[in-house]
Amino acid sequence: MIEHIETYLGEITTSFLLKNDKISIQALEFQNTPFPDVTTYLTLGVSKFDLHRNPEYKFKQEYLFAAHKSFDRSEIASMLLTFSESIIEKGIALLRGEVIGEKPLISNVRANSLYVSMPVFWEDDFYTFNGSTPPTIFVWLMPIMSEEYHFVKSNGWNAFEDKLEMVECDFWDLNRKPIFNGLAEG
Template sequence: MIIDHFEKFLGPIKQGWRDKNIQEGKPSLMIARFSNTPFENTSTYATIGLSDSLLYLPGDRQVKQELLFSAHDTYSAELISSFLLTFCDYVRSREWVLARGDVVGPSAPLIPGVAANAVFACPPVIFPDGIDLYKGESQPTIIVWLVPLVGNESSVVKQKGGSRFEGILEQSNPDLLDLNRLPVASD
């Protein structure tokens, strides 16, 4: 099960939320919170159930996907889980996988009171090796890390490309779990 996969790499689930607005015929969604991972005083949130919906890649190929999101524990776990449940509904509605370098946003803050207003899809490089792919079912599930973006970073990614932006992140080494950090790049 995908839950076992996440617990193998992130530790035991500390808290969970279910989508209360589930529509008939749609698979259920859950958000699981793992504490003190990837660092002390931070939490990682994993979607569980997004992979019950096949998502498209170019060329009409289909894949399964789950998402990871991490933030400092100073941010409301309930608000983050609510954002992720809503975000999963969006991903399901468009039926396309979030590929490396994809940006969703900018829009309103991800949760009230923070600067982060978009997300960037990338490999889960801050997590242990092996978390990025779950092979326990007939079709593998790709695990993607949603990096919160602030300021005009989403425009920078769209203009310069995901690989170049990843290089900017590596060079500047910002605290990507701080939803109120300063932007690392400008147009």
């Protein structure tokens, strides 16, 4: 899996570890991907655990998060590892369009929720690692603001993604303004 990851994200620059009696997972750090001055973080080890949405289907996932390099890398890695640990404990796979929030992602930022998406800013072949059974899916945890969280809850993920396609958005800025104002604009 490391070879697959480094083929699409580049060389691992740092690794953060969360280890306890039940799990051992890492948050890997990659510089200047998908754009210059953006740092990407990716879990490694979540895919050792089978996640479910119903008893018939097993999922393997790893989680991707990215932000401008100016944001505290230790806090981001800690958030990603803690979040991943809670997913493993619940055993429930994340699906595209889900929103998780509203609580601070890291200190002193406006982003307080996560939107589950495909990693559209990375190459298509990166999305899936076929060397596991079932294949491991790489899931982008897009940082969003409270207003966007409520919009998705009220209007659904298709409406939110339609809005995203119509606006300029600095997805990597954890203090950006919401893409629109109001809690549930249509």
